[in-house]
Amino acid sequence: APYSNAFANQGTAKGVALELWQKNGLQAIPNSSTPINFAPQGTGGKYTFSARYLQTAPTVTAGTVNATVTVTVNYK
Numbered sequence: 001a002p003y004s005n006a007f008a009n010q011g012t013a014k015g016v017a018l019e020l021w022q023k024n025g026l027q028a029i030p031n032s033s034t035p036i037n038f039a040p041q042g043t044g045g046k047y048t049f050s051a052r053y054l055q056t057a058p059t060v061t062a063g064t065v066n067a068t069v070t071v072t073v074n075y076k
Helices: none
Strands: 016-022 049-055
Touching: none
Parallel strands: none
Antiparallel strands: 016 049
16 A cells, blocks of 8 residues: 555545554554554553544545554563
8 A cells, every 4th residue: 555654444435544643643653663652551541542534545435444453562
């Protein structure tokens, strides 16, 4: 896909992908070897992300947008 910084849409909509951003403004890149670091949170703490659609073609067709994001956690 020409948009390597976005997660591919596996839904029925065409011409759209999903971007994922950390609260601090850094983008989560699919298949990246660059880790995303967070400050440890106490019990009940949250790690906040936001998502937005990215138009990937001149025309977007209606439908569902589904993207799979897998997170691997390394605790040190």
